[in-house]
Amino acid sequence: ISTVRLDHALNGNNRLQAMVRYADYDRSTRITEPLLVGSPTATTPLDTVRVNRNVFRGESNERIFQGQLNLVTNFTTGGIDHALVTGIEGAQENSSPGFGFALGVPTTPILDPVEEAFTSTGIAWRLLSESEANSQAIFALDTMKFGDKWQVVTGIRWDRFDVDYQAQRYNDNGTFRSNESIERTDIKKSYRAALVYKPVEDGTLYLGWGTSFNPSAEGLSFVNSGRALTIADSKLDPETNKSVEAGVKWELYDNTLNVDAAIFHIVKSNARVPDPTTPGFNILAGEQTVTGASFNAAGRFNEYFSISGGYTWLDSEQAKTTQLTVLPGTPLANVPENTFSTWLTYTPTSSLQLGIGGRYMDERLATITQPVKAVPDYWAFDAMAKYQATENLGIKLNLTNFTDEYYFDQLHPFHVVPGPGFGAVFALNLDY
Numbered sequence: 001i002s003t004v005r006l007d008h009a010l011n012g013n014n015r016l017q018a019m020v021r022y023a024d025y026d027r028s029t030r031i032t033e034p035l036l037v038g039s040p041t042a043t044t045p046l047d048t049v050r051v052n053r054n055v056f057r058g059e060s061n062e063r064i065f066q067g068q069l070n071l072v073t074n075f076t077t078g079g080i081d082h083a084l085v086t087g088i089e090g091a092q093e094n095s096s097p098g099f100g101f102a103l104g105v106p107t108t109p110i111l112d113p114v115e116e117a118f119t120s121t122g123i124a125w126r127l128l129s130e131s132e133a134n135s136q137a138i139f140a141l142d143t144m145k146f147g148d149k150w151q152v153v154t155g156i157r158w159d160r161f162d163v164d165y166q167a168q169r170y171n172d173n174g175t176f177r178s179n180e181s182i183e184r185t186d187i188k189k190s191y192r193a194a195l196v197y198k199p200v201e202d203g204t205l206y207l208g209w210g211t212s213f214n215p216s217a218e219g220l221s222f223v224n225s226g227r228a229l230t231i232a233d234s235k236l237d238p239e240t241n242k243s244v245e246a247g248v249k250w251e252l253y254d255n256t257l258n259v260d261a262a263i264f265h266i267v268k269s270n271a272r273v274p275d276p277t278t279p280g281f282n283i284l285a286g287e288q289t290v291t292g293a294s295f296n297a298a299g300r301f302n303e304y305f306s307i308s309g310g311y312t313w314l315d316s317e318q319a320k321t322t323q324l325t326v327l328p329g330t331p332l333a334n335v336p337e338n339t340f341s342t343w344l345t346y347t348p349t350s351s352l353q354l355g356i357g358g359r360y361m362d363e364r365l366a367t368i369t370q371p372v373k374a375v376p377d378y379w380a381f382d383a384m385a386k387y388q389a390t391e392n393l394g395i396k397l398n399l400t401n402f403t404d405e406y407y408f409d410q411l412h413p414f415h416v417v418p419g420p421g422f423g424a425v426f427a428l429n430l431d432y
Contacts, residue, residue, distance in 0.1 A: 001021070001022070001023040001025070003020070003021045004021075005017075005018070005019050006018040013073060013074045013075060014073050014074075015071075015072040016069075016070070017069070017070040017071075017072065018067070018069045019068045020066070020067045021066050021067075022064070023062070023063065024061075024062070024063045025061075025062055026060065026061050026062075027058070027060045027061075027062065027097075028059055029056070029058040029059075030056065031055070031056040032053050032054070032056075033053075033054045033055075033056065033227075033414065033415060034054070034415060035052045035054045035414065036049065036050075036110075037050040037051065037052050038050075046110060046111055047111055049109070049110045050110065051107060052107050053105050053107075053118060054101070054102075054227075055102035055123070056099065056101060056226060056227075057100040057101070057123045058100075060095060060096055060097035061094075061095075061096050062093075062094070062095050062220075064092070064094075065092050065093075066093075067091070068087060068089045069087055069089075070087035071085070071087065072084070072085050073085075073086075080144050080145065080146060081145040082142055082145075083142070084140065084141070084142045085139075085140070085141045085142075086140045086141075087138075087140075088138050088139075089135070089137040089138075090135065091133075091134070092133070093131075093133045093135075093220055094130070094131070094132050094220075095129075095131045095220035095221060096128075096129065096131075097127075097129055097221065097223075098125055098127065098128045098129070099127045099223075099226070100123045100124055100125045101123065101124060101172075102122070102123050103120055103122050103123065103124055103172075103173075104119075104120050104121030104122070105118060106118055124170065124172065125174060126170050126172075126229055127168070127169055128168050129180075129221060129223070131163060131164065131166075131217065131221055132163070132164045133220055135159065135160065135161045135162070136159075136160045137157060137158060137159045137160070138158045139155065139156065139157040139158070140155065140156055141153070141154075141192070142155070149197060149199065150195075150196070150197055150198075151195075151196040151197075152193075152194070152196075153193065153195075153196065154192070154193050155191065155192035155193070156191055156192075157190045157191075157192075158188075159186075159188050159189075159190070160185065160186075161185070161186045161217075161218075162183075162184070162185045162186075163182075163183070163184050163215075163217040163220075164182075164183050165180070165181070165184075165217065165222055165234075166179075166180070166181050167179070167181075168180075169229075180231070182222060182234050184216070184234070186213075186237065188213045188238055190210070190212050190213060191211050192208075192209070192211075193208070193210070194207065194209070195207045195208075202250060202252070202255070203249070203250045204248065204249045204250070205246075205247075206246070206247055206249075207244075207246045208244070208245045208246075209243070209244045209245075210242075211240065211241065211242050211243075212240075213238040213240045213241065214241070216233040216234060216236045216237075217234075222234040230280050230281075232272075232274075232275075232280060232281045233272055234281075235281070236272060236283070236284055237270075237284060239268055239270055239272060239284065240269060240270055241266060241267065241268050241269075242269070243266045244264065245262055245263070245264035246262065246263055246264075247261060247262030247263070248261050248262075253299070257297065257298075258297070258298050258299055259295070259296065259297045260295070260297075261293070261295045262293065262294050263291075263292070264290075264291070264293070264294075265289070265290070265291045266289065266290045267287070267288075268287065269287055270286070270287075271284070271286030271287055271288045271320075271321075272286065273285050273320075273321045275322070276322045283322070285320065285321075285322055286318070286320050286322070287319040288316070288317070288318055288332060289316070289317050289319050290314055290317075290332070290335070291314075291315045292312060292313055292314040292315065293312070293313045294310065294311065294313070295311050295312075296309070296311075297309060297310070303347075304346060304347055305344065305347075306344075306345045307344050307345070308343050309340070309342030309343065310340070310342075311338070311339070311340045312338070312339045313337065313338055314335055314336065314339075315331075316332040316335040317329055317330070318330050318332060318368055325369040325370045326368050326369055327370060330365075330368045330372065331365055332365075333364075333366060333367060333411070334364050334366070335364065335365075336362035336363065336364050336377075337362045337363070338362040339359075339360060339361055339362060340358075340359070340360040341357065341358070341359040341360070342358055343355060343357035351387060351389075352385075352386070352387050353385070353386045354383075354384070354385050354386075355383065355384040356381070356382070356383045356384075357381065357382050357383075358379060358382075359380050359381075359382075360377065361377060361378055361407070362377045363375065363376055363377045364411060365411075366412065366416060373413070375408040375416060376407075376408075378405055378419075379403075379405060380401045380403070380405045380407065381405075382398070382399060382401065382402065383398075383399040383402055384399070385397045392430060392432055393429070393430060393431075394428070394429035394431070395427070395429075396427045396429065397425070397426050399422075399424050400420060400422070400423040400424075401419070401421060401422050401423065402422055403422075404421050404422040405419075406421070407419045
């Protein structure tokens with residue numbers, strides 16, 4: 001990845017900024033997923049149930065060439081100070097992923113799984129694709145200052161996103177099945193506005209509003225399922241979002257404590273949901289909302305103690321959907337209602353530092369269809385000790401999840417991945 005930046009003052013009121021980046025890199029993945037063999041029920045004897053280790057393989061090459069040019073202009077009109085940023089962007093992105101599944105992987109009993117390494121008779125490609133995306137954008141953002149206390153921010157952005165997707169599909173045994181060719185162009189505008197009020201030098205109040213969108217191929221592929229390799233969103237316009245946020249930022253006790261708080265509401269008014277008339281494809285008939293609040297604080301009590309932490313409350317809802325098995329008001333998948341984290345640092349001497357912190361994650365849903373699948377909430381605690389033995393030698397000990405809490409970290413409709421258990425890392429840092 002190579003990046004070149006330019007920042008040049010044309011004069012006292014105008015500044016030109018430019019950035020050009022080129023990247024070319026490969027990715028290789030292999031994921032093993034447990035799947036039940038057949039369709040066992042609640043009355044099926046467990047000693048007869050077997051599990052298949054479903055192995056996914058992925059290979060891809062990613063290339064991107066992008067550039068951005070900004071002009072920052074400061075001027076005054078009618079007693080109003082303006083800081084105007086105008087610019088253009090352009091990018092060409094290429095992605096060529098291939099997806100395959102292992103063949104001949106032996107199954108294993110669920111009550112007595114074989115933990116040793118297992119083999120397969122080979123991995124057959126199921127999908128080989130090539131996507132090229134070309135994007136262009138023009139934008140302008142004006143920050144208007146009315147005296148020392150008020151600011152108004154307005155912005156507009158125009159985007160054009162063009163994707164050419166080509167793919168070859170193969171049968172389970174690796175024999176060729178069919179070709180796919182999709183070309184799509186999306187053109188959208190997005191807007192931004194905010195009102196900022198500074199009643200005192202150390203405090204800020206703000207109210208902001210904005211829009212955004214998500215094209216169907218924003219990940220440089222129309223494939224939206226790693227198992228089925230479906231292209232359910234290939235015919236859809238972008239999803240659109242609106243958000244509004246009000247908040248406060250304040251510096252307290254001679255800037256030794258910084259706090260911020262916000263309330264916000266986000267609406268995705270045309271969310272992708274299953275097409276009831278065409279299985280395997282989606283339509284833009286859903287609505288998702290998130291209403292939330294957050295609070296963060298960071299600062300120092302005295303020369304010995306400092307603290308940082310935050311709390312977030314999220315009330316999410318799948319407000320509209322075509323799925324009869326999703327009850328109205330069901331929370332969104334993987335969105336906890338409450339999260340909290342804090343970290344306390346104690347520095348008794350200039351060479352010794354101790355720290356301890358905790359993190360809380362509320363219950364989350366892995367699926368929103370009935371019957372919903374959820375994982376419970378959890379607390380996890382971490383600690384740290386750092387000692388500067390000499391000018392050139394530092395010693396550090398990190399303890400992660402030192403209570404060895406068993407919790408679920410990554411969620412999927414078909415499986416969950418536990419979070420890391422207790423871990424300790426000891427490090428010596430030499431500086432010469």
